[in-house]
Amino acid sequence: NAGVTQTPKFRILKIGQSMTLQCAQDMNHNYMYWYRQDPGMGLKLIYYSVGAGITDKGEVPNGYNVSRSTTEDFPLRLELAAPSQTSVYFCASSQIDRRYGYTFGSGTRLTVV
């Protein structure tokens, strides 16, 4: 059971470049999320999805886009990368029942130079 798989694990981007962070889950969870974690800070919600075809903004959506064409996949797109987007990005998924928390991927460490 792979859980939540994120690729790539590491990436260095130049300012102005674009990239897509991939996230896939095999638990048939309806809910999926993208968070970023900056040093010394908690996780900040970027976007979330409650099912295929449905996405919504979180706390810090600027500079990002998402899509959810299938239950399994929830890619995060960075357009025109900026140094402020240097962070560790975590994808997560969950059941509707919040008692069981989220299942997180192992993260993507992104550096924008």
Place this chain on the structure above:
Amino acid sequence: DQQVKQNSPSLSVQEGRISILNCDYTNSMFDYFLWYKKYPAEGPTFLISISSIKDKNEDGRFTVFLNKSAKHLSLHIVPSQPGDSAVYFCAASAQDMRFGAGTRLTVKP
């Protein structure tokens, strides 16, 4: 707007003793509270949760206490083990989930 706060960046305890990690929140709309554990180079792992209608939830060595009037929750780990050394995140859920900045727990043998 930091709605979930963990004011202690680090905590060090001796193996076998109790570890107490604290968390405060400001939003009265939160109705679920959770603790996650994170090892380096891994994603957070869900540990334990508590509904706002309860004041205590226990799972093995881990117990979470909720004081709604004080908007405070805590995680007790008894007895602490070296393998518990990690960063612990407090989280609170309403429409979405908000996280604290984490507390790094070190359990010394």
